[in-house]
Amino acid sequence: MTIAASPRRSLILFGAAAIGSARGARAQPAAPRFPSRPIRLVVPFAPGGITDILARAAAEGLARELGQPVVVDNRAGAGGNVGSEAVAKAAPDGYTLLAVGPAVMGISKPLYGRLNYDPDADFVPVGLLGAQANVLMVSRRALPEPTLPALLAAARARPGELAFASSGSGSLTHLTAELFAADAGVRMVHVPYRGSPPALSDLASGQVVMLFDALTTALPLHQGDLARIVGVATRERQADLPDVPSLVEAGFPSLDVPNWFGVFAPAATPGPIVARLAAALAEVTESDSYRALMRARSAQPVTLGSRSLDAFLAAERVRWADAVRSSGAQPG
Missing domain, CATH: 3.40.190.150 (Bordetella uptake gene, domain 1)
Known part of the structure; x- marks a missing residue:
């Protein structure tokens, strides 16, 4: 995942030193130690x-x-x-x-x-x-062959017809799907939901074709074979899904968006x-x-x-x- 943890930094101690002048001015009080309360x-x-x-x-x-x-x-x-x-x-x-x-x-x-x-x-x-990685899921009921090539072929054959879900208009899942559509050169219909659970439910039932969602919430549908994770929206593959390509390696350079x-x-x-x-x-x-x-x-x-x-x-x-x-x- 491309976003490099900052190197370990040394603990910085600070405080206000007493300042005196050559004339013997009284030292300033030390600043209180941080933190001194919750x-x-x-x-x-x-x-x-x-x-x-x-x-x-x-x-x-x-x-x-x-x-x-x-x-x-x-x-x-x-x-x-x-x-x-x-x-x-x-x-x-x-x-x-x-x-x-x-x-x-x-x-x-x-x-x-x-x-x-x-x-x-x-x-x-x-x-x-x-x-945490976001992943691209395809509904098995909406697309009998739930693969990335099949999704792209269906979207190109039926421009403006296939529906994708999100957890809300303007959400990260919505905008990630828009980036995907732009990279793929396809037009799809956005169906916003109030949160991830109802979007996942309609993906499983075939009401929508695809959804971007967090890896942890997507895995149960993938493992239950109700939908398939066909790509990961990061630069590298994920340890939980070693056989699933990252979308960057699949040819979508904008999709490094954890x-x-x-x-x-x-x-x-x-x-x-x-x-x-x-x-x-x-x-x-x-x-x-x-x-x-x-x-x-x-x-x-x-x-x-x-x-x-x-x-x-x-x-x-x-x-x-x-x-x-x-x-x-x-x-x-």
């Missing part, structure tokens, strides 16, 4: 999803690293914007953080147009939690505090126990290659803004 980690989605699962594992590790409780606060609503806005407007002191991914940091601004906060300007990245997750702080948070949080988070996400949890959830470390985290996030904003504009997606 930290709140906001997840702007309901409990139980992959963002929530990784955030809770990270919170447990951060509490050990920082010596203070880290409490996960689920504040769902408006596609992640309710909780994200709350963090954007929180005091920039390191005690309120946000766990989120491209739904907010790439898609929300171009999708909603007007927000009460700016996802691009109101946050500073602390670090990445990991990523769902990544990161931790962010309000933009004006002091640099030393962000550095302290970043160093602690790196210790957590590189630990054996955290890596084991990711493997159990079909998630992987995020790899940035030669890019910085800031460069990666900038590229994500451009990618999803282009996808929203070209698809004409509207908030669901």
Whole structure:
């Protein structure tokens, strides 16, 4: 999966040194040690999803690293914007953080147009939690030969007729399907659902032909032979599906689009505090126990290659803004 985990950073200790003058001026008081009280980690989605699962594992590790409780606060609503806005407007002191991914940091601004906060300007990245692959599924009932070549042949033979599902208009699954259709040069009909479960249900029954969804929720239908996973929307193949090609290797260069997750702080948070949080988070996400949890959830470390985290996030904003504009997606 192409997104390179940041190298292990040394723990940065900071504090305000007493400053004296040659005239014997009284020393300034030392700044309080950070953190000196509990930290709140906001997840702007309901409990139980992959963002929530990784955030809770990270919170447990951060509490050990920082010596203070880290409490996960689920504040769902408006596609992640309710909780994200709350963090954007929180005091920039390191005690309120946000766990989120491209739904907010790439898609929300171009999708909603007007927000009460700016996802691009109101946050500073602390670090990445990991990523989970999205996969392309084809309904066995809708397409008797549920393969990628058969799907492409049917879509080209019947332009504008085949229907694909998503978990909502403007969602990551919707826009990934639009990127796929653009790369393939086909036209299909978008059928948005309120979340993944009803979309998966209609895929299994043959009401729609294809769906992009997270690997963990797609696997039961694949294993039950109700639908087939025919491609993985990452650069490399996945360990859970070694025989399924990545869509990049299958000839779809835009389809390296895993769902990544990161931790962010309000933009004006002091640099030393962000550095302290970043160093602690790196210790957590590189630990054996955290890596084991990711493997159990079909998630992987995020790899940035030669890019910085800031460069990666900038590229994500451009990618999803282009996808929203070209698809004409509207908030669901």
